[in-house]
Amino acid sequence: MQTIVTRYQPLLYLLKCALHNTQPDPSLLAEVDFHELARQSRFHDVSAMVGYVISEWNDSGMLDKEQREYWKEAYYHSVRDSLLIDRELEQVCGALSDAHVGYVKLKGSVLRRYYPKCGMREMCDVDLLIDPDQTEQAKNVMTALGYTVDAFGVSKDDIYSKPPIYHFELHNKLFVESYPTFFEYFRHYYESLSPVSPDGYEKKMTDDQFYLFLIAHACKHLHRAGVGLRVLTDFFVVDRSFALHRDFIDRELPKLGLVRDEMNLRSLSEKLFSSPESTELPALSRDEENLLAFMLNSGATGTFKQRINSLSPQGVYADQPDTSKNKWYYIKNRLILNPNTYRTKYPFFYRHKIARPLLPIVRLARATFKREGKIRDELNKLRKATKKSED
Numbered sequence: 001m002q003t004i005v006t007r008y009q010p011l012l013y014l015l016k017c018a019l020h021n022t023q024p025d026p027s028l029l030a031e032v033d034f035h036e037l038a039r040q041s042r043f044h045d046v047s048a049m050v051g052y053v054i055s056e057w058n059d060s061g062m063l064d065k066e067q068r069e070y071w072k073e074a075y076y077h078s079v080r081d082s083l084l085i086d087r088e089l090e091q092v093c094g095a096l097s098d099a100h101v102g103y104v105k106l107k108g109s110v111l112r113r114y115y116p117k118c119g120m121r122e123m124c125d126v127d128l129l130i131d132p133d134q135t136e137q138a139k140n141v142m143t144a145l146g147y148t149v150d151a152f153g154v155s156k157d158d159i160y161s162k163p164p165i166y167h168f169e170l171h172n173k174l175f176v177e178s179y180p181t182f183f184e185y186f187r188h189y190y191e192s193l194s195p196v197s198p199d200g201y202e203k204k205m206t207d208d209q210f211y212l213f214l215i216a217h218a219c220k221h222l223h224r225a226g227v228g229l230r231v232l233t234d235f236f237v238v239d240r241s242f243a244l245h246r247d248f249i250d251r252e253l254p255k256l257g258l259v260r261d262e263m264n265l266r267s268l269s270e271k272l273f274s275s276p277e278s279t280e281l282p283a284l285s286r287d288e289e290n291l292l293a294f295m296l297n298s299g300a301t302g303t304f305k306q307r308i309n310s311l312s313p314q315g316v317y318a319d320q321p322d323t324s325k326n327k328w329y330y331i332k333n334r335l336i337l338n339p340n341t342y343r344t345k346y347p348f349f350y351r352h353k354i355a356r357p358l359l360p361i362v363r364l365a366r367a368t369f370k371r372e373g374k375i376r377d378e379l380n381k382l383r384k385a386t387k388k389s390e391d
Contacts, residue, residue, distance in 0.1 A: 004296050009279050011040045011050065015229065016276040018049040019236055021116040023057050028279050034067050041074075044228040045300035048122050049115075051075030079119030081165055082112065088166050089126055095141045097201040102131035103138075104193060104203045106171065107217070110210065111234050114241040121237075122230075125167045129190060130158075132172040142168065174213060175220070181257055182216050189213070207242040212252055214238065219261045222316060226298025226306035235269040264291050290317045305385035324386045331382075 010032045017024045041047040051074035054063070063071075089109060096103050108123030115121045130138045139152055147160035147168065156176050157169045174189060175182040193203035205213065214234065221227045238244075253259045264287050271282045272292075284292065294316045298306045308330045309321040349359050 004293055005281065007036070008040060008296050009281075010037055011044075011046075011229075012272055012281075013276075013279040014050050014053050015046060015233060016273045017053045018120060019116065019233060019273050020276045022276050024053060025277075026057075026059060026062060029059075029062065032062075034063060038070065043299040045122050045124075045230050046228075046233070047071075047074040048078035049120050049233070051078070052117055052120055075119060078122050082119040084165060085109075085123075085126060092126075092128075092142070092145065092168065093202060095145055096128075096130075096138065097197065097199050099137050099141050100201065101134045101137050101141060102190075102201050102203060103170075104129040104190065104205065106213075111214075111237065114237045121233075125169050127169045127171065129171045129174065131190065135170070135172050138170050142170070175216070179220055181255075182220065185256055186213065186216070208245055208248050211238060211242060211244055211249060212256065215253075215258055215262050215265070216256055218265065219258055221302060222261070222295075222298075223310050224307060225302025225304070226294060226310065226316070227302060228295055228298050228300045230300055232265065232269040232272060232295070235265055236273045239266065239269065260287070264288055268292060286319075287317050290314075290319060294318075294321070303385075304382075308382070308385055327382060327386045 010029060013028060014024060014037075037050065038047070041050045051071040054068070054071040055075050059068075089105075093103065093105075106127040106129055108121060109126050109128075112121035112123060135153070135158060139149060139158065142160045143149065145162070147162045147166070150159040150161055152158045156173045157171050160168045160170065173183075174186040177183050189205075189209070190203070193205060193209070196202055196204040218227055218231045218234075222231075249262075253262050264285075268284070268288045268291060271284060271288070294306065294309070297303070305323055308323055308326050309318065310316055311330050311333050312318055312321065312326040346359060346362075349356050
């Protein structure tokens with residue numbers, strides 16, 4: 001664990017500086033490999049935060065011209081995208097309201113406004129929760145605005161894109177049935193929200209509601225294939241900016257099964273980012289150490305290798321994940337389906353339990369004739385991912 005944390009200390013320090021809008025101490029960065037710093041920043045989708053700090057920093061010749069231009073471009077590119085997305089989001093929301101379609105802003109489109117500077121918080125998609133009874137009307141709105149329909153009616157998200165940079169995910173629900181606890185808890189969230197716009201079509205979560213959704217969404221990805229440092233910066237910003245009612249949140253977390261995860265994510269973000277004066281980390285609990293190592297290895301969107309490791313009995317809190325051993329948990333998970341997977345992917349077999357012994361044959365036949373290349377790719381990924389890790 002210590003090896004990977006040591007490698008990431010310069011990045012963690014610069015993220016602290018960004019979150020506090022302070023200049024770094026050059027003496028703490030004297031031996032930084034800025035090419036490695038760039039790789040880590042891209043892996044965790046935090047290049048804009050680091051770019052802002054470096055573009056504002058008098059480095060006393062520590063960076064060459066090419067490196068300085070790289071970091072300036074990383075930040076200015078994000079600022080430009082942020083401003084363009086703001087304008088486009090306003091247009092989309094206005095068109096939804098004109099069509100009498102209800103909507104709620106989610107995730108990055110809300111969070112980025114609480115970061116110290118415009119463009120700091122990167123995002124590749126704009127997420128909105130739509131009135132689940134109005135998905136067809138929402139599709140008409142998006143196509144009228146020039147968007148291409150990339151996916152519609154096949155999952156909880158309808159996906160739309162428009163060059164050069166616009167990608168919208170319109171959710172008809174927050175979680176699918178394969179996450180039964182989250183699905184049931186958030187099933188009627190939309191109906192519980194209050195309108196905030198004069199016309200009544202835009203709704204908004206309270207700070208407490210948003211926080212509970214944030215932790216549930218983060219943990220869904222954390223325990224599937226991992227998440228990275230941007231989740232921790234989000235938690236730090238929310239903790240500093242939102243008017244949270246801990247009594248209410250502490251009553252709700254057990255219903256979601258997230259007491260341990262929330263405590264560790266919140267504590268870890270506080271310990272990592274609360275003090276910008278030093279690169280040294282405060283003492284971490286064993287859970288926090290293991291969780292941090294898992295997240296550092298996961299990056300912003302997770303990895304196939306971390307997906308395998310998350311299935312071990314200790315999951316994201318394992319001391320020394322052994323991917324070569326954990327692959328058997330992955331194989332078992334792929335072969336033996338839980339009932340909620342039957343419900344969402346194989347409804348016939350969900351309704352007719354007596355037929356379930358035939359499902360492996362059906363899945364094999366379907367994979368053989370329709371997805372042979374996908375199976376080969378998955379086996380190749382499994383072979384590469386199960387090589388011994390240096391960390």
